[in-house]
Amino acid sequence: MSTDQPTRRxxxxxxxxxxxxxxxxxxxxxxxxxxxxxxxxxxxPLGAELKQNLKALWWQRVVRQRPDVEGIDSAIIAHxxxxxxxxxxxxxxxxxxxxxxxxxxxxxxxxxxERCPEAPKKxxxxxxxxxxxRNFNLMLQTQIGASSEAASTAYLRAETCQPIFxxxxxxxxxxxxxIPFGIAQIGKAFRNEINPRNFTFRxxxxxxxxxxxxVHPSEREKWFEHWQEERLAFHRELGFDxxxxxxxxxxxxxxxxxxxxxxxxxxxxxxxxxxxEGIHDRGDWDLSRHSEYSGKxxxxxxxxTKEHYMPMVIETSVGIDRTxxxxxxxxxxxxxVGEGDTRLVMHFPAGLAPLDVAVLPLSKKLAExxxxxxxxLRRRFNVFYDEAGNIGRRYRRQDEAGTPFCxxxxxxxxxxxxxxxxxxxxxxxxxxxxxxxxxxxxxxxxA
Amino acid sequence: MSTDQPTRRxxxxxxxxxxxxxxxxxxxxxxxxxxxxxxxxxxxPLGAELKQNLKALWWQRVVRQRPDVEGIDSAIIAHxxxxxxxxxxxxxxxxxxxxxxxxxxxxxxxxxxERCPEAPKKxxxxxxxxxxxRNFNLMLQTQIGASSEAASTAYLRAETCQPIFxxxxxxxxxxxxxIPFGIAQIGKAFRNEINPRNFTFRxxxxxxxxxxxxVHPSEREKWFEHWQEERLAFHRELGFDxxxxxxxxxxxxxxxxxxxxxxxxxxxxxxxxxxxEGIHDRGDWDLSRHSEYSGKxxxxxxxxTKEHYMPMVIETSVGIDRTxxxxxxxxxxxxxVGEGDTRLVMHFPAGLAPLDVAVLPLSKKLAExxxxxxxxLRRRFNVFYDEAGNIGRRYRRQDEAGTPFCxxxxxxxxxxxxxxxxxxxxxxxxxxxxxxxxxxxxxxxxA
Numbered sequence: 023m024s025t026d027q028p029t030r031r032x033x034x035x036x037x038x039x040x041x042x043x044x045x046x047x048x049x050x051x052x053x054x055x056x057x058x059x060x061x062x063x064x065x066x067p068l069g070a071e072l073k074q075n076l077k078a079l080w081w082q083r084v085v086r087q088r089p090d091v092e093g094i095d096s097a098i099i100a101h102x103x104x105x106x107x108x109x110x111x112x113x114x115x116x117x118x119x120x121x122x123x124x125x126x127x128x129x130x131x132x133x134x135x136e137r138c139p140e141a142p143k144k145x146x147x148x149x150x151x152x153x154x155x156r157n158f159n160l161m162l163q164t165q166i167g168a169s170s171e172a173a174s175t176a177y178l179r180a181e182t183c184q185p186i187f188x189x190x191x192x193x194x195x196x197x198x199x200x201i202p203f204g205i206a207q208i209g210k211a212f213r214n215e216i217n218p219r220n221f222t223f224r225x226x227x228x229x230x231x232x233x234x235x236x237v238h239p240s241e242r243e244k245w246f247e248h249w250q251e252e253r254l255a256f257h258r259e260l261g262f263d264x265x266x267x268x269x270x271x272x273x274x275x276x277x278x279x280x281x282x283x284x285x286x287x288x289x290x291x292x293x294x295x296x297x298x299e300g301i302h303d304r305g306d307w308d309l310s311r312h313s314e315y316s317g318k319x320x321x322x323x324x325x326x327t328k329e330h331y332m333p334m335v336i337e338t339s340v341g342i343d344r345t346x347x348x349x350x351x352x353x354x355x356x357x358x359v360g361e362g363d364t365r366l367v368m369h370f371p372a373g374l375a376p377l378d379v380a381v382l383p384l385s386k387k388l389a390e391x392x393x394x395x396x397x398x399l400r401r402r403f404n405v406f407y408d409e410a411g412n413i414g415r416r417y418r419r420q421d422e423a424g425t426p427f428c429x430x431x432x433x434x435x436x437x438x439x440x441x442x443x444x445x446x447x448x449x450x451x452x453x454x455x456x457x458x459x460x461x462x463x464x465x466x467x468x469a
Numbered sequence: 470m471s472t473d474q475p476t477r478r479x480x481x482x483x484x485x486x487x488x489x490x491x492x493x494x495x496x497x498x499x500x501x502x503x504x505x506x507x508x509x510x511x512x513x514p515l516g517a518e519l520k521q522n523l524k525a526l527w528w529q530r531v532v533r534q535r536p537d538v539e540g541i542d543s544a545i546i547a548h549x550x551x552x553x554x555x556x557x558x559x560x561x562x563x564x565x566x567x568x569x570x571x572x573x574x575x576x577x578x579x580x581x582x583e584r585c586p587e588a589p590k591k592x593x594x595x596x597x598x599x600x601x602x603r604n605f606n607l608m609l610q611t612q613i614g615a616s617s618e619a620a621s622t623a624y625l626r627a628e629t630c631q632p633i634f635x636x637x638x639x640x641x642x643x644x645x646x647x648i649p650f651g652i653a654q655i656g657k658a659f660r661n662e663i664n665p666r667n668f669t670f671r672x673x674x675x676x677x678x679x680x681x682x683x684v685h686p687s688e689r690e691k692w693f694e695h696w697q698e699e700r701l702a703f704h705r706e707l708g709f710d711x712x713x714x715x716x717x718x719x720x721x722x723x724x725x726x727x728x729x730x731x732x733x734x735x736x737x738x739x740x741x742x743x744x745x746e747g748i749h750d751r752g753d754w755d756l757s758r759h760s761e762y763s764g765k766x767x768x769x770x771x772x773x774t775k776e777h778y779m780p781m782v783i784e785t786s787v788g789i790d791r792t793x794x795x796x797x798x799x800x801x802x803x804x805x806v807g808e809g810d811t812r813l814v815m816h817f818p819a820g821l822a823p824l825d826v827a828v829l830p831l832s833k834k835l836a837e838x839x840x841x842x843x844x845x846l847r848r849r850f851n852v853f854y855d856e857a858g859n860i861g862r863r864y865r866r867q868d869e870a871g872t873p874f875c876x877x878x879x880x881x882x883x884x885x886x887x888x889x890x891x892x893x894x895x896x897x898x899x900x901x902x903x904x905x906x907x908x909x910x911x912x913x914x915x916a
Contacts, residue, residue, distance in 0.1 A: 047539075047643025053548030053635050055763040059623070060614070062544040064636055067644050070542040070654070074528075081521075087847050089854050092494075095517040097509040097674050098657060101500030164609045164625065166661055166673060167507070176506070178611065178625075188500050189511055196494025197514050198857075207517070210545060210657065214613055226613060227544050316502040400534050407536050410645075 033354035036292050040221055042366065046422055048072065048350065048376075049222060061218030061226030063343075068423055071376035071404060073229070073346050076260075077208050079374065080231045080340065083256060084206050091204040091233065092197045096185035098178055098210055105161065105177050107315035108184050108308065113279055115157035116216060122151040129216050130155035162212045162226075178212040182230045183337060187308040190236070191320055201322055201333050202245060204235035208342065220293050222343045229342035236333035238324075239306075245336045246303050250285055253299055253338050257287055260345070261371040262352055266290040280307040287340075289348040298348055299340040306332040349374065353424055359449065368424030369447060372467050377425040378403035379463055382416050384432040385409075392431045395441070395459065403463060421446060426467070429459060480801035483739050487668055489813065493869055495519065495797065495823075496669060508665030508673030510790075515870055518823035518851060520676075520793050523707075524655050526821065527678045527787065530703060531653050538651040538680065539644045543632035545625055545657055552608065552624050554762035555631050555755065560726055562604035563663060569598040576663050577602035609659045609673075625659040629677045630784060634755040637683070638767055648769055648780050649692060651682035655789065667740050669790045676789035683780035685771075686753075692783045693750050697732055700748055700785050704734055707792070708818040709799055713737040727754040734787075736795040745795055746787040753779040796821065800871055806896065815871030816894060819914050824872040825850035826910055829863050831879040839878045842888070842906065850910060868893060873914070876906060 033039055043049040047066030051058035065073055085093040105111050117130040124140050128147060138145040162178040179185065186205045193205050208231040218225050237245045250269065257267055272284040280302075287299040309320045309332050323330045353368040370376075379399060383392035386409050396407045406425065408416050413430065420428050430442040435456070443452045443462060454462050480486055491497045494513030498505035512520055532540040552558050564577040571587050575594060585592040609625040626632065633652045640652050655678040665672050684692045697716065704714055719731040727749075734746040756767045756779050770777045800815040817823075826846060830839035833856050843854045853872065855863050860877065867875050877889040882903070890899045890909060901909050 044639070045643065047640060050636075050639055052544040052546070052632065053551055054639060055635055055759065055765045055767075056548035056550045059544075059546065059548045062546055064544055064632060065542040066636070066640055067539040067541060070540045073542060086851055089843070089852075092514040093517045094514060095512040095520060097499040097506075097511055099499070099506065099509055099659075099674055101503035101506045103503045104500055162611045162613065164611045166609065185499065185511060188502055189497075189513070192491070192497055192501060193494060193513055196492065212546075227546055312502065318502045320502075396536070404533055405536075 029358045031356040033292055033351050036221055039292075039350055039354060042354075042422065043069070043221075043350065049346075061215055061224075063222050063225060063227075068376040069346070072349065072370070072374065073342060075374045075376070076346060076349070077229075077231065077342060079259075080256070080342075081206075081208065083259075084204075084231070084233055084338075088204075090199070090202065091206055091235075092193055092199060094186065094189060094193060094205055094207045095209065096182075096189060096207060098212075099164070099166065099176050100179060100185050100188060102174065102176050103315055104184050104188055104312075105180070107311040108187075109279055109311070110161055110177070110180055110184075111159070114161060114180060115159045117155040118158040118216070119152040119155050121147070122153060124150075127158070127216065128152075132217075158216075160213045160215070162214055179210075180213055181211050181232070181339070182207050182209045183232045183234055183339065184308070186232070186234045187312050187320075190234075190309065190312075191318065194236075194322070200325065202235065202237040202241060204233050206231070206233040208232075220291070220296075222347050223291070223293075223296065225343065228344075230339060231342055232337065232339045234304075234308075235336045235338075236309075237336060239331065239334050242303055242305075242334045242336065246283060246301070249336050249338050250301050253287060253301055253340070257289075257299070257345075259371075260349060260352075260374065261369075262289065262348065266348075266352060268295065270295075278302075280304050289344075289351075291348065291351055296344070297341075298344045299338065302337040302339065304335040304337050306334055308335060309333060365418055365421050367421035367446065370424040370426070372426040375424045375426050376404065377406045377420075377423055378427070378467050380406040380408060380416070380420045380425050380428045382407075382413060382428055382430050383409050384413060384430060388431050388433070388435070391435060395429065395431065395456065399460060399463070402460065403467065417444065417449075427463060476805045478803040480739055480798050483668055486739075486797055486801060489801075489869065490516070490668075490797065496793075508662055508671075510669050510672060510674075515823040516793070519796065519817070519821065520789060522821045522823070523792060523796065524676075524678065524789060526706075527703070527789075528653075528655065530706075531651075531678070531680055531785075535651075537646070537649065538653055538682075539640055539646060541633065541636060541640060541652055541654045542656065543629070543636060543654060545659075546611070546613065546623050547626060547632050547635060549621065549623050550762055551631050551635055551759075552627070554758040555634075556726055556758070557608055557624070557627055557631075558606070561608055561627060562606045564602040565605040565663070566599040566602050568594070569600060571597075574605070574663065575599075579664075605663075607660045607662070609661055626657075627660055628658050628679070628786070629654050629656045630679045630681055630786065631755070633679070633681045634759050634767075637681075637756065637759075638765065641683075641769070647772065649682065649684040649688060651680050653678070653680040655679075667738070667743075669794050670738070670740075670743065672790065675791075677786060678789055679784065679786045681751075681755075682783045682785075683756075684783060686778060686781050689750055689752075689781045689783065693730060693748070696783050696785050697748050700734060700746055700787070704736075704746070704792075706818075707796060707799075707821065708816075709736065709795065713795075713799060715742065717742075725749075727751050736791075736798075738795065738798055743791070744788075745791045746785065749784040749786070751782040751784050753781055755782060756780060812865055812868050814868040814893065817871040817873070819873040822871045822873050823851065824853045824867075824870055825874070825914055827853040827855060827863070827867045827872050827875045829854075829860060829875055829877050830856050831860060831877060835878050835880070835882070838882060842876065842878065842903065846907060846910070849907065850914065864891065864896075874910060 048069035052062035052064045119130045133147040136147045270286045282305045283303040285301045286297040288295045289298045313320045321332045353370045381396040428444040440453045495516035499509035499511045566577045580594040583594045717733045729752045730750040732748045733744040735742045760767045768779045800817045828843040846852045875891040887900045
């Protein structure tokens with residue numbers, strides 16, 4: 023096997039990734055045995071670990087490492103007034119038209135070049151018998167409580183930031199924080215997207231990691247800059263190619279109703295440049311609205327100048343599922359190795375990879391020392407054990423899972439006390455003493 | 470200050486805990502500024518870390534440390550057929566009666582000794598003009614999709630285990646697991662409880678950590694025993710007093726429709742013995758029903774005997790919020806220290822406590838070396854920095870937060886290179902070299 027730079031073919035068709043993800047258990051449709059449910063996805067064993075590692079890194083960088091950020095974990099269902107104050111009940115909708123013949127619904131602003139699904143060769147949708155456009159709210163509703171007359175309507179949160187604004191005063195006081203400081207959380211959000219598409223990119227249930235950073239009005243530009251730099255550094259730490267990562271400021275006519283300025287962090291997916299994170303100057307929109315709707319003053323008083331003011335909010339909002347998808351796309355590689363042989367390998371950054379290390383005895387007869395090593399490594403690492411099949415095929419399976427290192431125990435191990443450590447990316451092999459394996463791995467896995 | 474065993478008063482009234490939790494930002498009502506929403510709670514900075522530490526420990530013990538368990542992370546919303554197959558659409562309901570006068574709704578089996586809320590002194594509810602009992606399904610419903618005729622009804626999952634059964638075949642094949650093995654996940658579930666009560670104990674949105682362990686029919690008793698022992702050991706690791714922890718087997722008339730045997734792990738809360746975890750022998754109920762409803766055979770073939778059979782399921786289901794509540798109750802202590810002085814201290818086990826260590830410079834003049842220490846510790850620990858107020862008051866604040874250790878930097882530190890490490894429980898103090906602080910903490914925090 024050569025350690026020369028192999029020819030690398032990057033992901034071109036999403037179908038290749040979708041199929042790998044199902045086969046290896048990264049991500050597959052929710053309720054697959056019932057034919058799936060459009061816009062909902064389940065993370066399998068490898069996907070769940072990858073997503074969890076990403077969330078843990080974000081929490082470490084944004085919350086635990088910063089004295090000026092507090093983490094919370096709020097309920098998905100909040101008081102419905104929350105969503106009136108936020109503007110979602112009024113504004114969070116798409117204009118829709120219904121076809122009077124087939125009863126299908128379409129986004130009014132997306133039918134220009136589309137064909138009628140009933141007769142795609144004969145008709146453009148614009149030629150169908152359509153209703154006038156009506157607004158269709160994207161929030162998922164439910165009924166809670168048990169009054170027999172009118173159960174009360176509640177909403178599944180459409181973004182994780184609104185509960186942060188609800189809790190702003192309580193958290194500021196309990197944590198004794200002063201402006202500038204932030205509140206962050208990771209959690210599920212829901213939107214009834216009309217056309218879920220591009221694998222997990224646009225789905226109806228998704229996970230966000232959001233930070234709302236509260237600043238004095240005179241400092242908003244400074245902090246807007248600060249968080250752009252911080253967040254871009256985070257995405258670089260995820261190992262994304264510079265060619266596949268860019269920031270894009272919003273034009274003034276693109277801004278949401280609450281935003282005074284916005285910059286997207288975009289990744290170049292096989293389906294084009296798309297947002298994986300948004301950095302927004304939300305001004306005092308949210309705190310002012312919640313003050314008005316709740317009757318509670320969410321303003322703060324400067325302890326030195328005694329000025330009473332409404333803090334401005336700089337928001338960083340990363341789509342966890344989208345970033346996992348970018349990690350999967352970025353890691354994907356088909357490579358020629360040896361004569362006419364190819365491998366599919368996922369080049370996840372060490373530390374984010376679902377598995378840290380695989381323990382592979384060369385023969386089942388070596389199971390005992392291999393299990394002993396496996397067990398000792400499990401205390402600190404995410405370990406996979408595999409004793410079935412020839413060693414080349416086992417390496418390939420770990421390449422597909424993106425496992426950075428494999429430890430092979432062979433018949434020399436009993437004599438020289440050494441094992442072979444094989445590197446996923448270079449395929450190079452090191453002989454390392456058994457008792458040094460944990461330290462060897464720590465050095466390479468713990469940044 | 471004495472290091473003798475202090476007089477300890479345990480939590481007696483839940484109100485004391487509820488008030489501490491709000492004041493210090495462990496847990497408070499969701500949407501508090503809007504008057505709250507019954508049955509929904511937010512975790513503040515300390516509560517979010519405590520809950521996260523508990524979930525991480527469960528994941529480590531149940532998933533990462535075991536070669537025979539795979540973790541997943543499924544969508545909250547599954548195909549609605551899932552809940553028909555599981556029996557929830559038909560059976561997951563309480564019998565309710567409505568008062569024809571005030572329109573309130575009550576659980577038919579809970580009105581025996583209750584008073585009418587409109588005229589509690591005059592009337593028992595049983596004397597009100599009530600409707601006949603009707604079944605009221607506890608699942609939260611929503612509508613998804615965008616057909617103009619009939620949007621489709623979906624349910625927020627009522628338990629995290631059903632998506633595990635949906636994904637059983639996919640995960641088994643992708644992870645190349647053989648019976649016996651398990652699939653686990655942690656996540657939100659929702660039930661429209663009629664009477665949310667006892668702080669977070671019975672709420673409408675809650676988090677579960679569930680393991681479904683699939684076994685051959687001949688081995689179910691063995692594994693049912695195994696998981697009882699494992700799970701009890703887990704709760705002992707959480708530090709619960711033996712006096713406050715017990716198992717209680719269900720009588721045959723208590724069993725749910727799917728269960729053949731069940732044992733509750735119960736904790737003695739101030740409001741009585743209550744379940745924090747259930748261990749269930751679910752038999753082949755779930756896999757058989759999902760096979761029938763989906764038309765997909767979820768049975769397995771024994772690779773040696775070629776026997777084709779439906780695996781039996783041993784389930785362990787822990788309520789994360791309930792266990793956090795038990796941790797809070799168990800940790801709570803009011804103690805006399807010194808002459809007539811008292812402290813409120815949360816004796817969380819090290820490693821589960823929201824904060825690992827507080828860095829406290831004796832004077833603001835020592836902020837520079839204190840910040841340097843703080844920053845170096847943040848890489849590995851959850852650190853709090855506090856330079857305001859007298860040192861006794863700062864220790865008390867950390868006692869209330871349950872922070873196991875405080876590092877005090879004083880004016881001798883510059884000379885002797887040592888700091889004071891103060892132990893939360895014994896209040897004893899050690900002088901430790903600055904460069905040895907991280908190792909001193911690691912030894913005590915990382916089990």
